[in-house]
Amino acid sequence: MTAAATLPRDARAAAAEGPLLAVRDLTVHIPVPPHVLRAVDGVSFELNRGETLGLVGESGSGKTLTALTLMRLLEPPLAEMPRGEVVLEGTDLMRLSEIEMSALRGRTVSMVFQEPMTSLNPVMTVGRQIAEPMVRHLGLSTRMATMRAEEMLRLVGIPDPARVARAYPHLLSGGMRQRAMIAIALACRPALLVADEPTTALDVTVQAQILDLLAAMQREIGSAILLITHDLAVIAETAHRVAVMYAGRIVEEAPVASLFAAPRHPYTRGLLASIPRIERRPEPTLPEIPGMVPGPAERPAGCAFAPRCGRAQPRCAAKAPALLPLAPGHRAACWNPEDG
Amino acid sequence: MIGFVARRLLQAIPLLIGVSLIGFGLMHLAPGGPLAVYTLNPTIQAQDIERIRIIFGLDQPIHVQYVKWATGIFSGNWGYTFFGGRPVLDVILERLPATLLLMGSALSVAILLGLSIGVLGAVKRYSVFDVLATTGALFALSFPTFWFGLMAIFVFAIELRWLPSGGMWELGEEGNILSLLQHLVLPTLVLALVITATWSRYSRSAFLEVMHQDYMRTARAKGVPPRARLLRHAFPNAAKPLIALLGVEVPFLFSGALVTETIFGWPGMGRLFVDALGMKEYPVLMGMMMFTAIFVILGNLLADIAIAAIDPRVRLR
Amino acid sequence: MTIRISRRGVLAGSAGTAMLLAAPTVRGQSINRDRIILAMTQEPVQFNPLLYVNAGTENVPEACLFDALWDVDDKGNFIPNLAAQVPSRQNGGISADGLTWTVNLKRGVKWSDGQPFTAKDVEFTYQTIMSPNVAVRSRSGFDLIKAFRVKDDHTVEMELSRPFVPFLWAWQNMHIVPHHILSREQNIQTAAFNSQPIGTGPFLLRSRTAGSHMVYERNPNYHRGPAKVRQFIHKFVPDQMAAYGQARTGEVDYLALGGVPNDRWAEARAFPDRDFLLYPTPNVQFIYYNCGKPQFADPRVRRALTMATQMQKSIDDIYFGTWPRTLSYLQPTHWAYNGDLRDYTNDAAGAERLLDEAGWRRGADGIRAKDGVQLKFTMSTTAGNVARQGCQALFQQNWKAIGVEMEIRNMPASVVWGEYTTQSRFDTLLVAWDPTVGLDPDYTARCHSRMIPVKHRQGSNYVQYENAEVDRLLELGVTQTEQADRIRTYRQIQAILHEEVPFAAQGGSVQGHLKRKQLQGPTPNQYVTDITWNVYDWAWA
């Protein structure tokens, strides 16, 4: 276990050492005859130790595929598709064998999935499932690992950990299962936690609990979190930085305050505007983004958002804009960005 | 658990009544009957046939015959054979061990082989092995069992003389395990062939199904290596539908055993059935139908209990 | 868990397989002179000789375990068994009017449980046959007994209601059962005796392995002297080819009943260390024409149809020439066979002429018809009998050539020989049957007009044949005690039947048996269905 992974650190201090995770030009092109689906199209971002990066996008934007790719969790035949680099603590994950990758997963990098109801093995006790990575990666005895599993359950706020450890997943509620999932993911105190829509399937009161828990666990363990969600409100409450994806690309990336205060990409702006909020005197109509996400065949040569964009210019349709810094830490891929 | 078994056994009663009614009806409404065998005897005359019909009780209305038979069953009397007057239960029970042995050995071979082939096929999906196994399984499923059996006898027993062509023991060697094993090889392989093919296909799809489940991805995401994922995570889950299949497989096995036993002269229930059907031995046929029905019901019950043992979500209700 | 257990089982199994393949195969090379193994395709289901159903199959336990009053040898002579001598006019066993029969029984015969055999057993056997509660296969002959008297322990006297010469045959076919055991049974039908028989025969039943074989042990106290081998094994090999294979390899010593497949006779004859026995049976195969159906009412039609068939060809090509052609209901070797009959088959032109003459003319569709009835009918036999199906196909083609359409409609044995036959519902049948009373030429049950079951609820004249002259001759035949008289009568009957053809004889069924050269005893006997008729005499040379 690396020292870095165990000690809670100040995120800013860690950033000085260079990023924990650097994703460079990640591309997943899937041939779906007669087209090629550019599901992930040159995605690059970095994540510092102890930091939470929110990766936000609507369905089909490629955010989940990005997460699965950097975990190397794609199944054949998709497993052969990705290109690019995923450098975690100096190691390019894309070059590791499945066995090498197995040694890393659950130890240095873990993942929490969207569906707590199906992500736990139904025929194994919760305790065993939490203990398993500890036995495997930390070399603990089964007994030790089981005890540690109960500790983990207590840590993720499960009231009766000893009982729950012996229970099977189907006896737990959705919220409890998601806590157990988090316990599994954090059992070996990984440096990076990838959380893919961890609260989407949960009720709003439980969602709030889980988000609080993630924040608390981050303080406790110091893991960096890649939080993938379609819900900008969740991002606003949880992330330090945000990357917005649209049609396989990151269109804007910024610290969370900066993005919400002054979104520069028209898509981000439209997205933010269309979120319904609880207001005393709401507008009679919600602002909407016209049109819909283009299908693989309809994706234009230039900026994928151009057909829906009110600020589109001729060159938008011709050539895709690069993701360029517009302000410190704030990058956007737009030929005609909104004002800061 | 006890409540579950009790309820299932209670539920079995109408099922058995249904089986007996359908079986009885089919048999007795069918043209022909046990008396036809007597017709082959040159000295028999119409008046003899009439007399025997009355002795066998076949002159009574069918519902009376059914009620008589059913009351017998309730008091543990499975009736007597028309030809020989032996208790039906004895006649069936003396054949049962041979059938169970053949079915058991064929099933064991088939499960082991089928499971291995299926799992390997699922793991190495679309590999050369997978394609060969899938094709081979379909090929095996396309063979009429009897044809394969005759070929096996022709090659191994007649031409090569490696193995005996039929029967269960060398005469005078009853009780000699080696002799039994020699006699068991060909019928087992023939009967196992089709089951192996079925099992390889089912286990392949069961494993494929399980391997695409979210929890398998979770296992992968926490660093469980492939072999352990297969054995510890996939296997118990994939075993469930396969065990259910095992329960459903019982009647199919009986069917297969019937043909195999006929070809190899295996002294089991299959041949008893064919003989009894030929002679219209109603009491034996009825007894065997009830027997297999009970086996099917027990098979399914055991499968359900086994599934509940594996899967904590399944409660025996 | 299930799967692990089975894995272990299979590992053991595959280890076993490896062992067996390595083991030398010694099966069946040398002779075990202590025993004789007989193979058949069918399995007897019961051992009570009064109840048997499968002639041939159940004759084996019957002959091994029981005795009749007298037997028939391969020459057709009666030889005494439990009777001291075969009753005849000469020895006073049969009264002058042929109505009173006296039988003296052998003394000192014991049942296998040690009880003495007496006249009471014979009386009990008779009573059982006539009992309404016992499914005896036939009372033919016994129903003529008006009075049965036990004179003393070793003499019985029977009084018949009318003279009946074939009465001898009735008793040779009926084995005597023990009074002291069966009289205690409430229901003979389900008595334990039926599976644990006690008899006076040359062997005792030692063990029975259902579906596989039966082992008989020699009876040391047999009244004709103990058998010459210690053990006799009756093995069941349901597949004929498999049984033939076992006879070739020597796994069995004698293959009988079913026997060598017809197409292998040439091959079987050539084995140097085996005897091939040509075994005639009393069976004759016929085409049965249902005279009650309008197409077949006219004897000319039946005759024309028969003329059109290639009978000899069917025997040559389908039975590989192994069957003798016969023109009557008797095998040509039978003492009463009418050798003057002329084979008129294979004459399509004659058949056409005869049909034209009878008024059946070809219609537009090529099928003959008369008065709006087309000459179209079905032919049935047991489904799955390949050779008979071949015959049917040949006859179908023969008849098609003369404008007659026949449709093959075969059914399982239990259906075709059920009411379909007994209630005369068929058009035509292809059927092999033996004469009605032993090998006596009496054929009353099959062709007397009173014996039509649909009309008179008795007999087995399923073809519904009616001919007053035949009736008269049949009634005469059974009263004639001189063989020469009888020959005359039955030749006449055969001649009429040959003209009117209610059933067209095809051939006499013959079986090919295969035995080891060293095995002595098995002797073809066309007068019985029982291939073990002299089993007490079988021995190794």
Next chain:
Amino acid sequence: MSATAAAPESQAGRVWARFRRHRLALAGGMVVALLLASALFAPVLAPQDPTLLDTALRFRAPFADWHFPLGTDELGRDTLSRLLHGGRVSLTVGLVAMVTTVMTGALIGIAAGYLGGIADTVLMRFVDTMLCFPQVFLLLVVAAFVPPTLVSISLVIGLTSWMEVSRIVRAEILHLKEQDFVAAARALGASRARIMFRELLPNAAAPILVAATLKVASAVLMESYISYLGYGVQPPLASWGNMLTNAQGYFDTVPWLAILPGAAITLTVMGFNFLGDGLRDALDPRLRMDP
């Protein structure tokens, strides 16, 4: 992930695209098409009358005489003609049995699945009861019940093998009927019949179609079994099953008599099995290859 991307091709087009990738299935389909065509045109293709016998010409070897390309059988009938006509019989049995099976099974499955309650209990108990009988048992008992003709054998096979289909269909219907489009139809006031046959049935078509192809295969096999046991299609009508049975005695001396119909059965069953497998892969969304 890409689910919202509207596919321009039709559903059938996509199924066909997936099916086409399955090379064995394609081969199976072609074999089936060929067999069907040869059975359909058997009277034209067959060089001889399949029932015409001439025992003088029996046991001719294949490829020895151009009059009898595949030789002759034990009665001197032309094997090729009998194979072609036998195919007609076997395939008819297969198809008729399949239609019977699928119709009975689908009807009972839909009724049990959609109506639920007592109807479901009664129907499924009936299915359970039927499943207690090994199929060969039922088949033989029923075969003894009716004279073996082409139609009766097909119906008997069909009526003894529908239980599996009804279970599949019921399971599918139980799943489908919880879908909102059914609730929508009910909210519109649609009748039960309309819901069962217009809304549900077309959606259960995929598993039914797959079951259908596999049932053809198993019915062809079944016909050969019951022929083998002596209850099958009667001569002189040739079926592959009874050709095999007749050839039994010549297994070691004239093996091609058994090999040819055996191969024909195997080919047919494999063709339909591969076809069914391909359809299953193409129609079952869970086994899709695309993301």
Next chain:
Amino acid sequence: MAEPLLEVAGLQVHFPIRSALLRRRIGTVRAVDGVNLSVARGETLALVGESGCGKTTTGKAILRLIEPSGGSIRFGGEDIARHSQAQLAPFRRRMQIVFQDPYASLNPRMTVGGILAAPFEIHRIGDARDRADRVAALLRTVGLPPEAARRYPHEFSGGQRQRIGIARALALEPELVIGDEPVSALDVSIQAQIINLMKRLQAELGLAYVMISHNLAVVSHVADRVAVMYLGRVVETAPRETLFFDARHPYTQALLSAVPEPVPGRRRARQVPQGDVPSPASPPSGCHFHPRCPHAMPRCAQEAPASRIVASGHAVACHLEAP
């Protein structure tokens, strides 16, 4: 006040729990346990709550897609709770439903034209030609081109499908449409489109909506009045503004505080209730919310609070509001 279009009183939907041995009824899931609601013409009533609270069951029971176990459903003055299917037929035209899942709610084997023509076929309205015209008009109404009729549902995106679902609901010109989470499966940008469409249609056609949702932010944009459900019971009913800014029931307050807001750093001091929603098969005694309620009193565990009117149109079922 005019008579409401829909008035639901004491609505109950109970599912039996059966025993192992003889399938005897040994318990009951009270999915909907005495719900009172009313909807006026042209009004939107939102029914909110977490999963398992019975809101969808309530919606379906109103339409008689699930059989109610008790209570009355007065629609246009007539109680339809016990009507036979035949008696219901005329009411089927007057109330309709839009479902949550735009994939499952359209029959994948029918063309869009077939799906939209079904209402007319079922009610025998018009001939084929007439129906085609009506379908085209419906498609235009929901903003889709008439050519869409020839295509199959899978060729459309989620938002477009939801438009088709709305078009089907509108086909028979109903007075009431029940929206069962109609936008919760959609992406945010599409969600806004559909909300706007539904509001527009309401204005144009004078529809009344029962909008079932777990998303309070969405509800705040569409509802005139809001009813909050918890474990089969309505705990609070109030006009929109009152509910969002002056909620009285502790559960409503907790729900509101848990709603995440797209404003960084505005993570409020949450009063998130601890634990999960209990199973409706074995709800807590008394007030169902008491185990999670920060203000729970001994009485709450014993006695279910009755609903009390605390202000005009504002009813709360909480002992805190007891006089």
